[in-house]
Amino acid sequence: MTGTGSRGWDARILTLYPAMFPGPLGQSLAGRALNEGVWSLRVVDIRDFARDKHRSVDDTPFGGGPGMVMRPDVLAAAIDATVAAAGEAAAEQPLIYFSPRGRRLDQALVHSVKDAGGATLVCGRFEGVDERLLQARPVTEVSLGDFVLSGGEIAAYALLDAVVRLLPGVMGAEESGTEESFADGLLEYPQYTRPQEWEGRSVPEVLLSGHHERIAAWRRDQAERITAERRPDLWEDYAKRKRGK
Template identity: 55%
Template structure:
């Protein structure tokens, strides 16, 4: 049915000859973090988000995913969504009178504090701090761009935040959207088995994570650092802190500079 979003989330499980799918329509769950994705390729979702911890949390109703097919808002019998750039130039641009109604439809389902963001190579860089901020919201609405981009008037009218996955250009925003949703969902209560994992990992405190080791104690002539085998938790914590600081200074001097820069 046109203009109806696909939803992914908690559903009953029963014996059937039909393969199980997260594509079925499900009602919104009250008080559950909602991700809404406006895209020309709704079948790309949930993708990797339906696997592992995020997939299990999706099935358990700890968060929900809804896709809004941009083609449903297309114009004419051909459902056109784009047109040539004003002023000339290569490529095509997503039309304001297509994207606008799509955002309106997504917003009609949103409750509480739900930022609207656009996957854009010219946007502000996505960071762990941003993921933490989104996790504290009631959800997020993501517009996945295609072609040369989207009419600027849409971004201005809806106060859309442009966010970039990195200093490179992709064919569309779907992969970036999945990456950002994954980074956010894993911070929601109950998604990670061990809540301390989110505290100790890279970028959570402005540092890269320390090296990790496990069994066997010796592998290919390389030993697990003796301090990690000592049982002295104070020394282990000190070692991990030193390793995090050393790695950050060496590999990400930009992060180290931000951490050590005195506040004005």
């Protein structure tokens, strides 16, 4: 088990490839916040809990079929030791296993994980984990989308990056986290910067007006238009909430 301390929001990663962390999480805003103790990272090698000299963590599936399945006894031992080492609070924090059949990761789930103060993230490999492990521990299965990855590590990067940027002090401007895609159920409005004229294209005049109410109204209109065009599923939910107000 390796770590960076126990201050701040606490991430615990269970993986067969501990060298993959912190990876991209050690760069940019997340990396700076990690160094400053805004969040902490503990990386656990699942093979450390294997029960034989070969450090086996998987076996062939009962009933036949391709591939290998991660053993419930080894993985449960890794989870239990990791949560126990993190203290009492960790037992109440999310235990997440990344799986194509899980709940889709969205901004609401990101906020929920952030507000929990920490999380234990299990990165599977092979054909997945023994179903009994998922039944015996309070596991939440989470998916990035309708596609298959080689393992859960990339999904862990995505979730942690999304969480860490919401932690106090990580982003420069306080409003950065509230005026972006999904913050209120809409995709983000278009953004513009210098130069004012570029390849025959101009910045919308309203953004140059200095009239804050008009700018806010324009941005809301643009966010609604883009959401309705590109994500009708989000637009339907947003429209229902808007009608209910």
